[in-house]
Amino acid sequence: MVRWSESPYTWPHWPAPSNRRGVVLWTSKQRTPPPGNARTADVWIIVPAFNEAQVINTVVRELRSTFPHVVCIDDGSGDGTADIALAAGAHVVTHPVNLGQGAAIQTGVEYARSRPGAGVFATFDADGQHRVSDVVAMIERLRGGDVDIVIGTRFAPSSAGRTPLLKRVILRAAAWLSPASRRLGLTDSHNGLRVFNRTVADNLTLTMSGMSHAGEFVALIDENGWRVTEQPVEIRYTDYSMSKGQPLLNGVNIVFDGFLRGRMRR
Amino acid sequence: MSWIQVLLISAVLALLVYLLRSRTNAKAKAWVKVGYLLFVITAVYAVLRPDDTTVVANWLGVDRGADLLTYALVIAFVFTTLSTYLRFKELELRYARLARAVALRNARTPEH
Numbered sequence: 001m002v003r004w005s006e007s008p009y010t011w012p013h014w015p016a017p018s019n020r021r022g023v024v025l026w027t028s029k030q031r032t033p034p035p036g037n038a039r040t041a042d043v044w045i046i047v048p049a050f051n052e053a054q055v056i057n058t059v060v061r062e063l064r065s066t067f068p069h070v071v072c073i074d075d076g077s078g079d080g081t082a083d084i085a086l087a088a089g090a091h092v093v094t095h096p097v098n099l100g101q102g103a104a105i106q107t108g109v110e111y112a113r114s115r116p117g118a119g120v121f122a123t124f125d126a127d128g129q130h131r132v133s134d135v136v137a138m139i140e141r142l143r144g145g146d147v148d149i150v151i152g153t154r155f156a157p158s159s160a161g162r163t164p165l166l167k168r169v170i171l172r173a174a175a176w177l178s179p180a181s182r183r184l185g186l187t188d189s190h191n192g193l194r195v196f197n198r199t200v201a202d203n204l205t206l207t208m209s210g211m212s213h214a215g216e217f218v219a220l221i222d223e224n225g226w227r228v229t230e231q232p233v234e235i236r237y238t239d240y241s242m243s244k245g246q247p248l249l250n251g252v253n254i255v256f257d258g259f260l261r262g263r264m265r266r
Numbered sequence: 267m268s269w270i271q272v273l274l275i276s277a278v279l280a281l282l283v284y285l286l287r288s289r290t291n292a293k294a295k296a297w298v299k300v301g302y303l304l305f306v307i308t309a310v311y312a313v314l315r316p317d318d319t320t321v322v323a324n325w326l327g328v329d330r331g332a333d334l335l336t337y338a339l340v341i342a343f344v345f346t347t348l349s350t351y352l353r354f355k356e357l358e359l360r361y362a363r364l365a366r367a368v369a370l371r372n373a374r375t376p377e378h
């Protein structure tokens with residue numbers, strides 16, 4: 001099992017870009033429909049969190065300023081993450097033991113899909129690296145009705161130059177190594193930001209508990225024939241999320257688990 | 267019969283007894299047991315007549331019977347390692363499902 005007590009739910013993190021324009025915190029003043037708005041009433045935001053007590057309050061409150069339904073999956077944290085998230089207005093599901101981010105996402109989806117009226121689901125990392133405005137835009141994209149799932153990408157042509165060359169090459173190579181990712185034309189399958197509909201939520205069965213779930217997600221999209229598209233998003237590289245970044249070496253685990261996946265009974 | 271032969275044969279027989287006593291209910295394990303029985307017979311034979319393994323080795327283009335046994339051991343080890351890895355993965359998945367069921371039962375909803 002991949003231990004990730006030192007690593008967050010996001011892979012990989014890059015060093016801070018020289019122009020740190022992504023750092024400014026998103027504020028709720030930007031085009032915010034009030035909670036309970038008809039556009040957001042059927043949306044569930046799934047936030048897997050492991051020892052994120054420092055930031056979980058801000059992240060949940062930011063989300064709650066737009067979305068009425070937020071579920072935080074506390075993955076066996078020892079720092080009170082669950083209580084803080086609950087106080088901030090999130091539903092909280094607590095794993096009795098640490099299972100890994102993939103398991104946390106699966107738990108969150110199973111919780112959200114059992115709630116009455118749930119129709120749109122989004123995964124959102126707990127360390128504050130995503131922007132709520134990106135989720136809003138991705139939900140609009142999903143509501144177009146021609147796709148089942150929208151995945152965020154940090155490699156859109158407009159932002160491609162901001163990732164260090166070596167890491168960009170390695171990540172693109174990792175994407176190329178995955179046949180499913182190649183077939184679907186995905187460029188950033190390890191982005192934590194995903195928005196999907198009921199079809200995907202009802203049939204999602206992530207079995208990789210640790211950090212290899214992103215590749216598994218892509219494989220499931222491929223196997224089930226879900227219609228997928230990418231949407232450019234911005235990643236906020238705060239000092240906090242940087243300090244929790246996973247070493248690139250973890251990519252070896254992810255690739256290895258991806259190869260073994262087909263040989264497992266489900 | 268030398269002492270090492272006595273030791274090896276009793277070890278193999280002890281393993282056989284252990285295997286037959288455990289997991290008696292699983293029908294799917296029957297072939298594993300048949301295979302294991304063959305392995306025990308071969309092992310006892312090889313212990314009693316070690317030179318015969320060299321004859322088999324020569325059929326396969328290997329010089330010494332001991333070398334042949336080493337190769338077989340390496341293959342068996344790799345196989346065991348991989349099947350253990352997959353078994354652990356499967357157990358991990360069951361464990362995750364159990365923990366998930368517990369977690370979903372104890373979900374907390376916010377007051378506002």
